[in-house]
Amino acid sequence: MLSLNYLRIVCSSRALLHPNWLMTRRQCVYEAFTCSAHCMSTCFPKKDTWHSNTNLRKERKLIYYTGRVSSPRNYCTGRVKVSCWNCKQPLDKTPAFFCMSCKVVQPPDDGTSYFKIMDCDCTFTLDTQKLQKRYLQLQRSLHPDNFSRKSVREQEYSEIQSALVNKAYTTLLKPLSRGLYMLELKGMHIEEGTDSGADSEFLMELMEINEALDEAQTPEEANKIGRDTKGKLTDLTKEIDDALLKGELQTAKALLAQMxxxxxxxxxxxxxLSEFM
Structure with a gap:
């Protein structure tokens, strides 16, 4: 084993012969540690991003274990320009569903929010018509049937992208799932099956509504309850939007629980109503 003094002499000699050598090595080490830390905090997808979809778990394997160690997608995309896996040309936008140079389908960008995937403003009152238009556009181009004669890798990427677009669309389409997702993006979550945050007066009101619905004898009676409920949902939508705009996350969380x-x-x-048909 080399002695410590010997290593000091070697390092000192290199530093004297090449003044920039020591600074270059320090800079490389610093950049390596900085990028690694950044990647650990931003580049790996969150648990709820992928959910339990089998194809999405397959994508993790494709992206991280293909052996393409030099691929920018395996490391820090915040500092390195992402390139096409096929032709290596840089991708000009994020998320990039296709390479503009060779036209092949690309894997999903790690950590990209559903709002960005669907090209919508990150707001509770988003434009659902624009959302639907974007959904149809993406599914027409990404549907797996379009890639039946392509390479296995393109077929797998198209399946994953198509499933991800479906999930993003269904999540953002309805106000309730949209609001819950917005809270999840901010690190908050409403546990399923719990009503500890609801007060007794509110629970009593819900009980009365459910009893009235069970006892409804005509479509008109059921429709009246439906209209009243829709009105309450409209009011809650406005209140939740206002709370989110003000950054009052706890208030938004409580209102979403009511929703x-x-x-x-x-x-x-x-x-x-279907029972009366």
Whole structure:
């Protein structure tokens, strides 16, 4: 094993012969540690981004274990220009579904929000018509049927991208799932099946609405409950939007919890109306 003194002599000699050598090595080490730390905090997808979709778990394997160690997608995309996996040309926008040079489908960009995927403003009152238009456009171009004669890799990427677009669309389409997702982006989550945050007066009101719906004898009675519920959901939508704009996340969380109950009643109204048909 080399002695410490010997290593000092070697390093000192190199530093004297090449004055920039020591600074270059220090800079490389600093940049390596900086990029690694950045990647650990930003580049790996969150748990809820991928959910439990089988194809999406397959994508993790494709992206991180293909052996393409030099690929920018495996490391820090915030500092390195992302390039096409096929022709190596830089991708000019994020998210990039296709390479503009060779036209092949690309894998998903890690950590990209549903709002960015669907090209929508990150707001609770987004334009649903624009959302639907974007969805149809992406599905027409990304549908796996379009890649049946392409390479296996392109087929897999198209399946993953198509599934991701579906998930983004269904999440952002309805106000409740959209609001819950916005809270998740900010690190907040409403646990399923819990009502500890609801006060007794509110729960009593819900109980009375459910009882009235169960006892409804005509479509008119059920429709009246449906209209009242829709009005409450409209009011809640305005209140939630206002709370999110002000950054009052706890208030938005409580209002979204109420919206979940009324959304359930709205579904029960539809079921009740189907019984009269």
């Amino acid at each position: 979940k109950y009324y959304a359930n009643i709205e579904e029960k109204v539809k079921e009740k």
